[in-house]
Amino acid sequence: MRKRGPLKGSGGKVRRSLEGKGATPPKEARHWYKDKARTERIAREDRGGGSRPSSAPRQRKSDDAPxxxxxxxxxxxxxxxxxxxxxxxxxxxxxxxxxxxxxxxxxxxxxxxxxxxxxxxxxxxxxxxxxxxxxxxxPAYDYAHPSELIEIAQDAAEIPLIVALDGVTDPRNLGAIARSATAFGAHGLLVPSRRSAGVTGGAWKTSAGTLATMRVARAANLTAALREYREAGIFVVGLDGEATVDLDEVSLLGEPLVIVVGSEGKGLSRLVREQCDYVARIPMFAAAESLNAGVAAGIALYEVARQRRR
Missing domain, CATH: 3.30.1330.30 (Ribosomal protein L30/S12)
Incomplete structure (x- = not known):
C-alpha cells in the first residue's frame, strides 16, 4: 500500500512553508545600502555639503583649474x-x-x-x-615650451643649464628643486605632461615663491624633448645611484647641460637613460637606498656651479 503524504492544513509541508524568516534586517545590512549611501554622499558633495573622505579617489583637476x-x-x-x-x-x-x-x-x-x-x-x-x-x-600655471628654456639662457648670454624631472610625482620635490635651481643659476625646469608633478599649490608652497621667476616647461614626451636638446648641442647627464661614474668626474658640467633627476627608488626610466650622454652618481660616505629627488638635484646643481666658477 502506497504511503500518503501530509494533507493541506495538517501542519506538514504547507505549514513549514508559511513559517517566518526572522526579524527584518536593518537597512545597514541590506545589499543595496552601500550603493545608495554612496550615491547620496556624492550628491551632497556636488551641492557643497561636505568633502569626500581621503580614501575615495579624487578626480584629476583640469589643466586650467586654479x-x-x-x-x-x-x-x-x-x-x-x-x-x-x-x-x-x-x-x-x-x-x-x-x-x-x-x-x-x-x-x-x-x-x-x-x-x-x-x-x-x-x-x-x-x-x-x-x-x-x-x-x-x-591661476593655472602657464607652462613654457622646452625650447624657451634655451632662449632664456641665450638672452642672458649664459651657458644653458636645465633640470629635467623623470617620474618625480611629489609636487613638494618640484618646489624644492625650483629653489635649488634658482640658487645655483639654472634657466628652467622640464617636466613631462604625464605621470609627473606639475606646478600645483604644493609646489608653489615648497618653492617659497621661487617659481614666480623659475620657468617650468612641459613636454608631451620627455625622451623626445631630451633628444631635441642633444640635437641643439646640449649635453644630457642623468643622476643614478647605480652608476659607476661619480658626478664630479664628469667633464661636461661646464658645457651646455641638462641634468635629469629620476624618481626616488625607481631612478631613471630606460628610454630616458638611453638619451643621456653620461649617467653619474652622487658619491656618499654611508650606504643609503637613495637620495630624495630634491636633495639630489641640489647637490648636483652645486657641483655644476662649483666647476663652472673654476
Missing part, C-alpha cells in the same frame, strides 16, 4: 615674491598676526580680491591641507 596655497608663512612669502594671484581667502573672525596683516596689505596693494569665507570653505579649497585660516588662489 590652485591654492594655504598657510600664513607660505601665503606671505608667495605675495612678497610676486606670485600671480587672483584672490586671497581669509577665514571669518581670524585672529591676525604680522604675517596675516602683511598678506592683506600686499594683496590690497596688488589689487587682489579679498574674500572672507568659512573655515569649511577653506578646507575644501585647500583639499584638507593646513591653511591656518588663510589661502591664496593662483
Amino acid at each position: 590652485e591654492y596655497i594655504g598657510g600664513r608663512n607660505p601665503v606671505a612669502e608667495a605675495l612678497a615674491a610676486g606670485v600671480p594671484a587672483s584672490a586671497l581667502y581669509v577665514a571669518s573672525r581670524l585672529d591676525g598676526d604680522d604675517r596675516v596683516r602683511a598678506s592683506l596689505k600686499l594683496a590690497a596693494e596688488r589689487g587682489i580680491a579679498l574674500l572672507e569665507v568659512s573655515r569649511d570653505k577653506l578646507d575644501r579649497l585647500t583639499e584638507g591641507a593646513v591653511h591656518q585660516g588663510i589661502a591664496l588662489q593662483i
